[in-house]
Amino acid sequence: MSPRPASRRAVTVADIARAAKVSKATAARALGDYGQVSEAVRSRVQAAAEELNYRPNSLAKSMNTGRSNTIGVVVGDIENPYFAHAMRGISDVASSAGYDVILTNSDEDVDAEEAAVDVLLDKQVDALIVAPASSARVGHLAAVGAAGRPLVLLDRRADGQHYDSVTVDNRTAAAHATAELLAEGHRRIAFLSTHDHPAPVYTPGDTITMSSVADRVDGVMQALTDAGIPSPESNIRLDARRRGVDAVARELLAGDDPVTAVIASDSLIAMTVFQTIRTLGLRIPEDVSLIAFDNPEWTKITTPPLTVVEQPIYELGAAAARRALQRIHGERVEEESVVFDADLVRRSSVGPPPVAAGVAAGTAIPVRSEIPPLPAE
Known part of the structure; x- marks a missing residue:
C-alpha cells in the first residue's frame, strides 16, 4: 500500500501578507474589507490570495465582524416535499443577498429541534428560521433572542409568543x-x-x-x-x-x-x-x-x-428569508405575522x-356554510 500523501497546509493570512509584502494586520483588513487600506494595497493582497488559493476562515471572520453571513433553518421533515419547496425559496432569497443557509432536520421532535437550535447558535448564524415541532413547547426558542439573533417561524406559530411568523390561512x-x-x-x-x-x-x-x-x-x-x-x-x-x-x-x-x-x-x-x-x-x-x-x-x-x-410554499420560504434579512439589517417591520391564502x-x-x-349519486345536501367558493384551476 502506497503511503498517504501529506495533507496540504491551509494558506493563512500570514502567507498572504508575505506574498503581498505587507503586514499581517494590513492583509487582514484588505481580505476582510474593513479598516483603512489603499486600493493599490487591497488589489495586491487580493491578487496574492487568488494566486495562493486562499480560503478565508469564516469563523474567524465572524468573530471579528459579528456576522457569519449564514442563516440557520430547522424543518420538521426534509423528506416532505413541502419543506423542500420552502427551502428553495429560503435559499434563493438568502443567496441573492450573499448569505449561505445551514439546514437541519428535527423529525418533528422537540428535543431534536432544541439540539438543532443549539448547534446553529454555536455556528454563529445571523438568524434562524424554524418550523416548530410544537406550538406549545417553545421555551427553547427564547435562547435565539437571548443570543441576539432574529427568529422567524415557518408554517407554524408559537402559542403566547410574539415571534415573527410566515404562515398560511x-x-x-x-x-x-x-x-x-x-x-x-x-x-x-x-x-x-x-x-x-x-x-x-x-x-x-x-x-x-x-x-x-x-x-x-x-x-x-x-x-x-x-x-x-x-x-x-x-x-x-x-x-x-x-x-x-x-x-x-x-x-x-x-x-x-x-x-x-x-x-x-x-x-x-x-x-x-x-x-x-x-x-x-x-x-x-x-x-x-x-x-x-x-x-x-x-x-x-x-x-x-x-x-x-x-399553498404558496416557495413564497412562504422566500418571505421567511426576507423577514430574517430585514431583522438582521435592523429594518423596521410593520407586522410580525405574514399570512398567505391557499x-x-x-x-x-x-x-x-x-x-x-345513503345519498343518491349527484344529489347535494344543503350546506349552510357561508364560505365563498374558490376559483377552479
Whole structure:
C-alpha cells in the first residue's frame, strides 16, 4: 500500500501578507474589507490570495465582524416535499443577498429541534428560521433572542409568543376543502394527519400542539358543524404517524360505517391513502373522494388527478428569508405575522358519494356554510 500523501497546509493570512509584502494586520483588513487600506494595497493582497488559493476562515471572520453571513433553518421533515419547496425559496432569497443557509432536520421532535437550535447558535448564524415541532413547547426558542439573533417561524406559530411568523390561512383553506365535499353530498368526511395525539379519535376541546394542524381541524369542524353534520369530530384522526397512515386509512374506509371522502393533511399522507384506496379495491372518486393539502407534481399525473389545497410554499420560504434579512439589517417591520391564502385546485378526485352511502349519486345536501367558493384551476 502506497503511503498517504501529506495533507496540504491551509494558506493563512500570514502567507498572504508575505506574498503581498505587507503586514499581517494590513492583509487582514484588505481580505476582510474593513479598516483603512489603499486600493493599490487591497488589489495586491487580493491578487496574492487568488494566486495562493486562499480560503478565508469564516469563523474567524465572524468573530471579528459579528456576522457569519449564514442563516440557520430547522424543518420538521426534509423528506416532505413541502419543506423542500420552502427551502428553495429560503435559499434563493438568502443567496441573492450573499448569505449561505445551514439546514437541519428535527423529525418533528422537540428535543431534536432544541439540539438543532443549539448547534446553529454555536455556528454563529445571523438568524434562524424554524418550523416548530410544537406550538406549545417553545421555551427553547427564547435562547435565539437571548443570543441576539432574529427568529422567524415557518408554517407554524408559537402559542403566547410574539415571534415573527410566515404562515398560511389553514383554517379557511380546510373549511373550503370540506365545503367542496359537502356540496357534492358527502356527510362522512375524514381528516387525516400524522400529528402526534394522545387519543386515537379527536375530541372537541383537545389540545393540538401544532398550530397548522389545529387550524385545519378548526376549519373542518366549522364547515361540518355549519352543514349540520352530527358528531363532526368522529372521523378526525391525528395519530396516523404512530399507528401508520395505511392502518388508519383502512379503519376509516373499511369499517362498519366507512367514510366517503378523505382530506389528507399533506401530500405524503395523500399518497398512502391513495394506495390504500386502490388496495381495498375502491375507486376514486366513484367510491371515495380525496383531497390533499399541497400540490406536488405527482398529484397531476395520477388516475384520476387529485384535487388539492395548493399553498404558496416557495413564497412562504422566500418571505421567511426576507423577514430574517430585514431583522438582521435592523429594518423596521410593520407586522410580525405574514399570512398567505391557499387555493383549492379542482381536478377529478372529488365526486358525489356512492348510492350505498345513503345519498343518491349527484344529489347535494344543503350546506349552510357561508364560505365563498374558490376559483377552479
